[in-house]
Amino acid sequence: MKKILNKPESYTDDMLKGIYAAHSEVKYAADDLRCYCTAKKVPGKVAIITGGGTGHLPLFLGYVGEGLLDGCGVGSVFQSPSAEQIYEISKEVEAGAGILYLYGNYTGDIMNFDMAAEMCDMDDIQTMSLVGADDVNSGAPEVRRGVAGIFYMYKAAGAKAAMMGSLEEVYNAAKKAGDNARTVGFALTPCIIPEIGKPNFTLEENEMAMGMGIHGEPGIWNGPIKTAAEIAEESLNTLLGDMPVAEGEEVSVLINGLGATSVEEQYILCGNVLDILHSKGIKTSHVYVGEYATSMEMAGASITICKLDDELKSYLDYPVKTPFIRMN
């Protein structure tokens, strides 16, 4: 296992110590490193809390900051944060306007966020919950996993909250972004969970896995690596088959590197994706390329499209400032 670390069992906490040491804009609540919060509370603003396992930076905690989220429950590598952590973060970041829980559609996360919501309810803290479920190849819409497309939900909710929208308005902004976002991902190599020390799956030399999840969940086919243009074409067929986009409509495109894939390759893929969209008469704006939801040192990428209107564009244009992500 070729990783820069001290002890596998301290991977998550050592990472957190580094983040807190580097960035004074964030802090932790309840004397627990894993209760990650913004240091800047805005009275009267809807708070937004996310959470999930370690190993996906900047997902999840990297989205905590101005114009985005207020707190993040940090689990161990690929593990859910606990209900108690979410509850402690809730008490810390709640600012009088309620809390939106916004996270990926995974069973453990749902269970713990729901339990935290019940604990908040007993304290008269109002919560609403919404999950990201954008990974088209992971199943029927109601069971889909949340992957990089949650970026659009964070961005919409964060902007609406910063504009001092109500809890329901923030929820609706995130839901609208989620309803319009679809993702397809694929892996070229596995990654290694530090405490396990060996890859969670294997791929042959020259083999890729289409549709693989960010924890190594099996995809829809394994086979020889396709060219960037072929991957772009198959992925867009899947995306547009699931969510039709008419000629003349506009989409945002997010090309997300899973970890080991170079930014150079991400842009090669981006060029092919944009070419195909333009050839169909679909307009593009707000093109994002880089690491938004990773799987440590997995090689591969995902392609997300989000259908835009003026409302969603205004959310994307809203400034953002976190230790990991700046947009202005």
Add this chain to the structure above:
Amino acid sequence: MKKILNKPESYTDDMLKGIYAAHSEVKYAADDLRCYCTAKKVPGKVAIITGGGTGHLPLFLGYVGEGLLDGCGVGSVFQSPSAEQIYEISKEVEAGAGILYLYGNYTGDIMNFDMAAEMCDMDDIQTMSLVGADDVNSGAPEVRRGVAGIFYMYKAAGAKAAMMGSLEEVYNAAKKAGDNARTVGFALTPCIIPEIGKPNFTLEENEMAMGMGIHGEPGIWNGPIKTAAEIAEESLNTLLGDMPVAEGEEVSVLINGLGATSVEEQYILCGNVLDILHSKGIKTSHVYVGEYATSMEMAGASITICKLDDELKSYLDYPVKTPFIRMN
């Protein structure tokens, strides 16, 4: 070779097509994709041009934009851009106040930038040249390679130019940043040049290479992977041995991922680096963690420190907006 691409020989140009398609803030001059320029020319501002081989994103072209650089000559993977390209970019971005050529200390680059300077001289375009040479383990000061520490030179020069400093002032700002910056890097795995198709060196399972360059230039030792804390300690001994920093003085820290190394690991290393600096009574601010100078899918990282004073801090605080890097 597990890469997302079309043909190895079109890797650089396909990447560039993707970048231009995604980002309208940049364009190319002389009908040559590899003559990369900002689309926004500021009359009377000193222009800054860099250049180098493909495979190091965001180095080099990612630093072209507001508050940073004006143009970048793009070479093939790990190859220098041509003198003609630098000259064409010079004619495009020159805005009446002269041009600073600011790039890494590599023989091919020096030859071609010098030739471009002569061509500019015949056109009465004034140029000055400065190279980054921050890689302590690559040799004596006068022969050192430029690696991630050039970030500080770009940042200082870019800020001074945006403040409408003269060519000499911009040169001096970059020189001061370079004089105060030192880098140590190490690799855990090699990368593959697309047109070659196999790794440029090999490392055993569990072996690392201390001091390796970003093109796979040999380092000072190969041996078993050390812990993050051990790597931080050895690296800081090297850095502070070369450039003493007294108790009470302040440094900026840049932890740079070489490509495949996860951001989680970069923060683990960051935590150890900051701990050691603080234990020596050295203050830290302006901590940067992420990919600033990569080697495609190489695993590994580099550690740069830059000794700060109020002048250098004002350059670091100056806002930056490029398609790859935003700071505000």
